[in-house]
Amino acid sequence: MALDYKLLEIVACPICKGKLNYDKERSELVCRADKLAYPVEDDIPVLLENRARPLKEEELPL
Structure with a gap:
């Protein structure tokens, strides 16, 4: 089973309420x-600030 792409249309960053992009290789929402x-x-986004991983500039998708 994979992350439901319909879910990406409705989920948002819990901090800024902005759009999240799915990084399939790392299984993360960015x-x-x-x-x-x-x-x-397990195909469930964990949108908790304390579980988020800080990204370096070079890790950000284009």
Whole structure:
């Protein structure tokens, strides 16, 4: 089973309420504005600030 792409249309960053991009390789939802990556575990996004991974500039998707 994979992350439901319809879900991406309605989920938002819990901090800035901005769009999240799915990084399939790392199984993360990425917020470019806050430079954070939220894990996706068992196809369920974990949108908790304390579980987010800070991203370096070079890790941000184009």
